[in-house]
Amino acid sequence: MKTLFILEAMTTVNQAILSSESELESLDRAIGDGDHFINLKRGCAALLAMHDELSPLAPAEVLQRMGMKLLSTIGGASGPLLATFFMTLAKAEKTSDVSTLADIASAFQASVDAVKQRGKADRGEKTMLDTLIPVAETFTQLTQQDTDRLLLLTALQQAAEQGMQSTREMIATKGRASFLGERAIGHIDPGARSSQIIIHTICELAKTKIA
């Protein structure tokens, strides 16, 4: 991973989140408590404000500082979960040179595992993990098969999309939506949707770098 790409991704993800305001808010009002978008927006704004501070730093340090900033600005459940994700990525960058796609896939997998542990949650509980876990699996699988980069990125976007959509029919067993029981059925989980938006956006950006 390169610092320049991380910072560029940060900017485009911020735009993508901002343009999903009404959708994320209505998803969260349906089965959450209505603050998911506001919290993400605050986290994104805090990261953007660090742009100049981050740009001269090595990727590991950039990811670590992003994680700490998300931890202190988002709060809620998303704060520690996203922070855990970034800080685990940072650890991977620090301990080895994450340069090949297979390296990135394994760092991503480690980060998803850390989120599972922090949230004491797994696939099928109607959370962000329903997006992240299938993406991690697809990532690992396809990098082992040495798939074409463009196909890989599209496959990751599809895995995220399917994972996010799969939350629609689930009963939540973690997070605020769990209090709804069967009433949560029929609604996509807002955390699964925001994670999918982030992954989709980063993959789109990565596609533009292939040519």
Add this chain to the structure above:
Amino acid sequence: MKKFINNVDDLLVESLSGFAAAHADLVELHLEPHFITRKNKAENKVAIISGGGSGHEPLHSGYIGYGMLDAACPGYVFTSPSPDQMLAAAEAVHAGKGVLFIVKNYAGDVMNFEMAAEMLPFDNATVLTSDDVAVENSTYTTGRRGVAGTVIVEKAVGSLAETGADLAACKALGDKVNSRTASMGVALTSCTVPAAGRPTFDMGELELEMGVGIHGEPGRRRESMRNADAIVADLVAAILEDLKPARGTEVLLLINGFAATPLMELYLLYNSAAKLLQAQGLVISRSLVGNYTTALDMAGASITVCLLDDEIRQHWDSPVHTAALRWQR
């Protein structure tokens, strides 16, 4: 949305500043990270720290002071505070006997306090409050939520800590009070998160949400509006089914308003609930009625019953001097 706001992003800090100024004799506000401490640091006691999303005032900042909390960490509206707040608060109030966190059982709060506890350089323990019996099948959910019963836990533990009791004893009392306390709420309207600008949920004029949470999260079911006695009967039945108190048990009855229900109606609810408890042979020896754990501008209320014993009664009665609870012996 019609609310007293200048700029929605400044709401929290302006409100905290007003609170700190109004109670300057009791508390001190620290910003970035945000936390509030007692005006005069207590010595030689376990530091009791709580915190959670804002919008539940006077929980938790209103309970800072002699006999209750040493510090509170306010998050944004309905959003857990973050570990940097808890670490800074602990640093400020730690008095050599460890830190006890009192945390309402929500995924976000639990994770943030957990990360803080992992990073904290002092002995620490956590009491998770989970008095809301509206959440059924708790093995399949995040578990029961912490609601108004948290006030009773904070009062009892805060009182014990003033005696110089150690961390383990404070934690044990907190867990005991929590296990003997049950609550359930009902909403007549939604609340509106200021930054969202719209009601969190839609509710018809003739509907109520039975078992609502303090963030406007749904409860057990949506029902048609009924008279107060019928609503109270359902709440009390759910609470007693959980606590299963023996006849003759002494209890504390707390009628808590969510903020937009007048005291007149809260006392009506007290009247109704008290009769039902007495009919079950329970002895209501302590009571509290008012807005103690609110949900922004929600109309509605919760009923909390705590099974007293000599120890809990003693720590409920002991002197307390905070913005929201204040009495002498």
